[in-house]
Amino acid sequence: MNGFVQGDPMLCIGCRTCMIGCVVAHEGLRIFEIDPDGYDFHPRLKVVKTYNVSVPVQCKHCENPACMAVCKSGAISRIDGAVSIDRALCIGCKSCAEACPFGAVEMVTLGGVLNADGSPKATANKCDLCKDVPGGPTCLRVCPTAALRLVTQENMGETIRLKRLGALEAALSQES
Amino acid sequence: MPSEFGLFVSADPGKCSGCKACELACFQSHHVKRNKVGLTVGTVAVPVTPKLYVTVMETASMPIQCKHCENAPCKAVCKQFAISRADGVVIVDEKKCIGCKDCLMACPFGAVSLLPYFVDGRPVPQADSDEGKVAAAKCDLCFEDTAGPACVRACPNEALHLTDVDADRKRKNIAAAEALAVINAGVPERGLL
Amino acid sequence: MGVHEIEDAALLFVFGYHGAESHPIVARRIVRAKQKGAKIICVDPRRIETARIADMHLQLKGGSNLLLVNALANVILEEGLCDYDFIEKHANGFDEFKEVIKKYTPESVTAQTRVEAADIRKAARMYALSGRSMILYGMGVCQFGQAVDVVKGLANLAIMTGNFGRPSVGIGPVRGQNNVQGACDMGALPNVYPGYQSVTVPEVRAKFEKAWGVKLSDQPGFTLTMVPHQVLHETDPKKQVHAYYIMGEDPAQSDPDLAEVREALEKCDFVVLQDIYMNKTGQYADVILPATGWCEHDAVYSCCDRGFQKARKLVEPSGDVKTDWEIISLVSTAMGYPMSYKNTVEIWNEVIELCPGFAGATDEKIEKNVCVQWPCRSKEDHDKGTSFLHKDGKFAHPDGRAKFFATDWRPPLELENELYPLTLSTVREVGHYSVRTMTGNCRTLRNLEDEPGWIQMNPADCEVLGLAEGELVKVLSKRGYCITRCLPTGRVAKGAVYMTYQWWIGACNELTIGNFDPISKTPEYKYCACKVEKIEDQAWAEKHVREEYELIRGRMGIDMKEGRAA
Numbered sequence: 001m002n003g004f005v006q007g008d009p010m011l012c013i014g015c016r017t018c019m020i021g022c023v024v025a026h027e028g029l030r031i032f033e034i035d036p037d038g039y040d041f042h043p044r045l046k047v048v049k050t051y052n053v054s055v056p057v058q059c060k061h062c063e064n065p066a067c068m069a070v071c072k073s074g075a076i077s078r079i080d081g082a083v084s085i086d087r088a089l090c091i092g093c094k095s096c097a098e099a100c101p102f103g104a105v106e107m108v109t110l111g112g113v114l115n116a117d118g119s120p121k122a123t124a125n126k127c128d129l130c131k132d133v134p135g136g137p138t139c140l141r142v143c144p145t146a147a148l149r150l151v152t153q154e155n156m157g158e159t160i161r162l163k164r165l166g167a168l169e170a171a172l173s174q175e176s
Numbered sequence: 177m178p179s180e181f182g183l184f185v186s187a188d189p190g191k192c193s194g195c196k197a198c199e200l201a202c203f204q205s206h207h208v209k210r211n212k213v214g215l216t217v218g219t220v221a222v223p224v225t226p227k228l229y230v231t232v233m234e235t236a237s238m239p240i241q242c243k244h245c246e247n248a249p250c251k252a253v254c255k256q257f258a259i260s261r262a263d264g265v266v267i268v269d270e271k272k273c274i275g276c277k278d279c280l281m282a283c284p285f286g287a288v289s290l291l292p293y294f295v296d297g298r299p300v301p302q303a304d305s306d307e308g309k310v311a312a313a314k315c316d317l318c319f320e321d322t323a324g325p326a327c328v329r330a331c332p333n334e335a336l337h338l339t340d341v342d343a344d345r346k347r348k349n350i351a352a353a354e355a356l357a358v359i360n361a362g363v364p365e366r367g368l369l
Numbered sequence: 370m371g372v373h374e375i376e377d378a379a380l381l382f383v384f385g386y387h388g389a390e391s392h393p394i395v396a397r398r399i400v401r402a403k404q405k406g407a408k409i410i411c412v413d414p415r416r417i418e419t420a421r422i423a424d425m426h427l428q429l430k431g432g433s434n435l436l437l438v439n440a441l442a443n444v445i446l447e448e449g450l451c452d453y454d455f456i457e458k459h460a461n462g463f464d465e466f467k468e469v470i471k472k473y474t475p476e477s478v479t480a481q482t483r484v485e486a487a488d489i490r491k492a493a494r495m496y497a498l499s500g501r502s503m504i505l506y507g508m509g510v511c512q513f514g515q516a517v518d519v520v521k522g523l524a525n526l527a528i529m530t531g532n533f534g535r536p537s538v539g540i541g542p543v544r545g546q547n548n549v550q551g552a553c554d555m556g557a558l559p560n561v562y563p564g565y566q567s568v569t570v571p572e573v574r575a576k577f578e579k580a581w582g583v584k585l586s587d588q589p590g591f592t593l594t595m596v597p598h599q600v601l602h603e604t605d606p607k608k609q610v611h612a613y614y615i616m617g618e619d620p621a622q623s624d625p626d627l628a629e630v631r632e633a634l635e636k637c638d639f640v641v642l643q644d645i646y647m648n649k650t651g652q653y654a655d656v657i658l659p660a661t662g663w664c665e666h667d668a669v670y671s672c673c674d675r676g677f678q679k680a681r682k683l684v685e686p687s688g689d690v691k692t693d694w695e696i697i698s699l700v701s702t703a704m705g706y707p708m709s710y711k712n713t714v715e716i717w718n719e720v721i722e723l724c725p726g727f728a729g730a731t732d733e734k735i736e737k738n739v740c741v742q743w744p745c746r747s748k749e750d751h752d753k754g755t756s757f758l759h760k761d762g763k764f765a766h767p768d769g770r771a772k773f774f775a776t777d778w779r780p781p782l783e784l785e786n787e788l789y790p791l792t793l794s795t796v797r798e799v800g801h802y803s804v805r806t807m808t809g810n811c812r813t814l815r816n817l818e819d820e821p822g823w824i825q826m827n828p829a830d831c832e833v834l835g836l837a838e839g840e841l842v843k844v845l846s847k848r849g850y851c852i853t854r855c856l857p858t859g860r861v862a863k864g865a866v867y868m869t870y871q872w873w874i875g876a877c878n879e880l881t882i883g884n885f886d887p888i889s890k891t892p893e894y895k896y897c898a899c900k901v902e903k904i905e906d907q908a909w910a911e912k913h914v915r916e917e918y919e920l921i922r923g924r925m926g927i928d929m930k931e932g933r934a935a
Contacts, residue, residue, distance in 0.1 A: 008360045009353070010403070013389035013396045013418050015799045020813045031812070041816035048353035051859040054389075054418055057352045072284035091284070092246025097341040098186060103348030107181045107246065107341055115247045119261065122181065122246030144393055145400045162364045 001153040002061035002081040003129060005045075005137050011147035012047070014054035019043035021142035025133045042108040044127045045139055056139065056148065059083060059104040059127040067096035067105055067126070075124070082129040092122040100126075179340045182244035182264030183317065185228075185325050191335035192230075194237035199226035201330030205318055211297050222294040227315045228327055229289065238335070239327065242266060242287040242315040250279035250288055250314070258312070265319050270300075270311035279312050288314045370503065370539045370757040371674045371742060376401040378537040380408045380499035382492075384523060385434065385509020385895075386543050389418035390797045395543055395673075399505075408499060410492050412437065413509060414794070415825075415867065416860035425492055431794055431865055432896045433482040435515060435778040437489065438522035439473035440482070442775075444493035445529055446470060451497075452531030459762035459771055460528050466773035483862075497530045504532075504540040511545070512795075512894040514782050516886040521774040528771045534759040544673040546803060551671035554727070554743070555720070559590035564724025580723055583706065592890040594624060597633035597883070612639040616693065617660075619804040621649040623870060625881035625892040626848050643696060647925040648806045649873065658700075659690045662807070666692040667713045669735065675755070676740040677730050730754065781896035782884040785864065789846060789898035791830070795870045795877050805871040820918045821875035823856040824901065825867040831857040834903050841910040843902040844868070849879035852904070852914060866901065870894070873921050874914055 022043045024031065031039045045058035065083045068076040075089035076096060085096075087110075097105040105126045113121040130137045140148035151159075203226040207213035211222045228241035244266045251259040251266060258272035259279060268279075270293050280288045291313040293300045299308020317338075318325045328336045360366060375381065375398035388396035396418065403409060403422050411423035420426040429437050445451055446467060456463050475486035482489075496502050504527060510519045523540050532538040544550055556563035566573040569587055578585050591599055591610065599610040613634070624630045634640055634653035642654035645662045665686040670678050686692075691699070694716060698708035710716050714732050721727045729745035729752045742754040764771040785792050800817050802808045809815060824844055826836070836842060836855040843852055844866075853868060853875030861867055868877035884893040904910045 006359070007356055008366070009357050010360065010366075010422055011400055013393055013400065013799075015389065015393045015396075016817055017393075020817065023813065023816070036812040036815065041813065046349055048349045049858070049860070050350055050353060051416055052421065053353050053357050054421065055353050055356045057349045057356070090247070091249050092181075093243040093285070094181065094184065094246070094339075094341045095243060097345060098339055101348060102352040103345035104352070106345060109180065109246070116252050119247070119251075145397050159363060159365065163362075166364055 001156070002063060002078070002083065003150055003152040004061045005058055005127065005129070005140055005148050006151050007055040007057070008147050008149070009053035009055040011145045012053075012055045012143075013145055013147075014047055014049055015144065016047045017142050017144060018045060018056050018139035018148065019047060021138045022127075025130055025138035038112070040108070040111050042106070042125050044106075044125055046103075046106070057102060057104060058139075059100075060102060061127075061129065066099040066101065067124075070095040070099045079128075080131055082131045083126075084128045084131065085124050085126060087121075087123045090123040092124070094124070096124050179264070179342045181246060181341055182261075182266070183338055183340050184244045185241055185315065185317070185328055185336055186339045187238040187241075188335045188337075189236045189238040191333045192236070192238040192331075193333055193335075194230055194232050195332065196230045197330045197332055198228060198239050198327035198336060199230055200224070201326040202226040202228055202315075202318075205321055205326035206316075207294075211294055221297045223292045225291040225313065227289075227313050229286070240286055241327075242283075243285060244315075244317065249282040249284070250312075253278040253282045263319075265317050266314070267316045267319065268312045268314055270309075270313070273311040275310055275312070277312075283314075288312050370537065370541055371676065372398060372541075372672065374537040374756065375399060375503065375505070375541070376405055376407075377501075378402055378407050378499075378503035379501035380410065380495060380503070382410050382412070382496050382502055382504045382526075383419050383423070384412045384438075384504060384506040385511075386505050386507030387413065387415075387417045387419070387509070387796065388505070388507075388543065390799045391507060391545070392543060392673075393799055395505075408495060410495060412492075414862060414865060415796075425488065425495070427482075427484045427488055427492060428862065430481065430483045430862070431792055432513065432781040433478070433778070434510060434513065434519045435522055435776075436473065436478040437482045437484060438519055438526065439470055439775070439778065440475045440478045440489050441493045441496065442466075442470045442522070442525055442529065443473045444475060444490050445497045445526070447474075448490075448494065448497075450494065451529045455531030455533075455762060456529060459533075459764065460773060461766075461768070461770050462773040463529075466525065466775045469775035469777065496526065501535070501537050502527075502530065502532045503538055505543055506540065507543045508545050509895060511542075511886075511889065511891050513891075513896060514884045514886055514893040515779045516891055517888040518774075518776050521776075524771075525773055525775065528773060533764075533771070534757070534762050536757060539757055539759070542673065548670045550673050550675065551669070554671045554675075559592055562723070563720055564726050566724070577723065580719075593618070593620065594883070594885055594890050594892055596620070597624075597626075597629050600633040600637050601629070610637065612641070613637050614641045614643070615650055615654075616643040617645075619644075619648040619650045619806055621653060622804040622873070622876065623878065625878055625894060626883045627876060627878045628849050629883060630878075643693065644806060645690075646806050646810055647927070648804060649921075649925075652924055658696050659688070660696060661686045661690050661692045665690070666694075669713070669717060672740065674742060676742040677727075677735050678740045679732075679735050781893055783847075783882050783893075783897045785898045789900045790864070791899050791901060792865045793844070793846065793877065793880055793897050793899040794865065794867050794895040795881060796825075796867045798869045801869065801871050803871065809871070820872055821851070821853045821914050822869055822872035823875070824853045825856050825858050825861050826901065827861050827863045827865070828857040828859060829863050830866070830901075831855060834901060836901075836903060841904050841907060841914065843904055844877070844880060844899055845902065846880035846882075846897055846899040848882065851876050851879045852910060853877075855901075866899065874917050 023041055027039055045056045047056045061083045073089050073091045075086045094107055097107055105124050108125045109120050109122045115121050137150055203224050204213050213219050228239040230239045248266045251261055256272045256274055258269045260267055290310045293309045293311040302309045328338055381402055388399055409423040410425045411420040412427045413420055414431045475489040479486050504523050527533050527540050561567055562577050574585050596610055603609045620630050640654045641656045642651045643658040643660050645660050651657055663680055664683040667682050668680040670680055701708045717732050721730055726744040729747045730741045731748055735741050738753055742756055745752050745754040763769050800814045838857055840855045841852055842855050843850055870877050880899050881894055882897040
């Protein structure tokens, strides 16, 4: 099973530290040394605030990814359990953004990169579980209220086991 | 605020009946001025050449048309600069097209075709052929029509819609965020919350 | 009480305080309290983050604070939920208090507070009966023309239910600014010397005169917010302000009615600004003294819970800057009073020498214990400071007893009207701190939010004006206007709009009113009348905002590479 990061609206305070952490993790510390307008700020998760919830929304790393299915340029693939986008291959057709039911894929324009014809390069952008970042997903490490957690095959199995035990206990207590 | 990214028409194969009303509407709307095509069959004196292509399989059908890619491969490969992108719409200028077919090959969707090129009801002449010139053709989002894409309006099954990925994403984000309240409530380790 | 006590309260009563926007670190304690099983009652006109996780959200109408507080007291009285033993042993003035409060039935305030009587009753019961109720309040209480009365009203609730003098109870002001507690502790108030020792008490004055070797005035000075008046309108030459020395403050951005502030800064004979970055006020300064930032010098900060904490120098400052204390010493010396401190420890030793309440908070003790909350009177190791005040019901009044204080509600000064149908309240946003002198220079925070900021509006109000999210709008009051972006959100009530006060272009203090609480002199930032206008030519507005931003940054000397600005 692919792992994924899940936010909890009861713990999230909407501070967006995760969004900054995400950019710093992917762009590297160099962004603090170059021209402040000389890099792209494209967080791969988005804190959404509605009447009822504040919580980051990001890719679920679906087992049968809709984004991957519709991609005709071969830019989306599963790498070590992370559904990932190869920016070099992305033609910006937006099909994946349309296909994702969570809105977890965002189209972004890359400031410093140009297409062969001189137009600014755009790409689909989404969470890659920080697959290339030591220590794993940055968002959950920087969250001040620990509102994000990494769901893995192991801990999800444990969660489900607990639920089943709980359901059994509830049934037993009803009988006695 | 207007979308930063190009809009495009997308189709729902679950709703498409393969009737090709979209193709006819597309053809008609693009040839009103150029070839005086009206709303009746009798006004059609040129080949019926739509810019979207209803594609049929045994179990499903839907029109295939241009996504107006941000880094459009068709545009990238065109050596004649016949393909341009303005306000998010990728457009072919038939006058410049020499029919090299690179764009047809480059487009991963098959959204570009070579079509006869008629003006004022007559083929645009070609030195060695009576049939006249052909040119690359693809959806241009009916940019000249203030009412928007003709195909969307013509579809009897409402299978087509104009998609703004940013607006679409915001809507889906909100639904996903609201769902997380329910999803997290089902996690027993969460305790008192 | 200490900030760390928040998470162990049985009930948190959060009144006019948006922790998640103002102090995420305190908000974390609120979340943890919830995780530990605390009940939360949130009183706020907006659906703030705390309201989302609260057991009750009383979404009162702005400006009706005292009505609600008095009604809560009324319920506690009427339903006999008081801690009569505590009141008898530790408080005075209960009978007079009851006399004022008895008319504030929940039903009588429902129309003006827009809170259901049943909800007021339920909240009052929860607060009175939890066993360990803590009140947290913020600028939603303090930034009104009637502010101190509401603070006293909240204290009434705590006294009458015995919620004082134990861990995780009491009333906690969660203060507006970084180290504002420290500034007050050090006597940056017009009426006291360091350690809250009054300038009008002869013995105190004598002590400081002896220590400093100079004659000191026995007259309280002016508060910051009174300066425009003292410059522009004061007729008594002895009370006129001619020179204005501003340290780490940006009144041309943060004070109400900016048009008047600018006039005052222009007409003031001499303005000195001491800050770490250029700001709006700097444009009016005759002299700018560049100072070091927080990691470039050693310092002691006071947290909002009276805790002294050390901040250490991490990097060598670069450029032509000096620490604040060095600048003050040099200015003082140049003016004929030599100051020759060698380091901050020397200064700190003088502070604790002269302030009995801080006497025990030695540099070594702060170093060792990380944080020492005053009062800390003994230098001995056993005195680790005071986490919560009023232990065993001993209060600061001379007789050691608390004093009930009740008064009647006053509406805000400028009410919504036909011309200006909306009410404006200025608020904060997480990420940009205060006037953003610091955070505006932090690139990733600027990436998250930049000029001209947002105006939070109820979607119904947006619909009337035909406004979409992100559209630039003009916001006007009797005093001025600014341009900002529209943010439709169901989190704010109809008729009320909210803006954050740090934007240069979306400067909401162009609109705010110079109405002050009679005691604290804090401005009524949370209430004035305004209107929002649609801008038809959005392309022009976008261009205007871009150009304005470049202009302001240019004037401040911010390096702008071509085509890079904004």
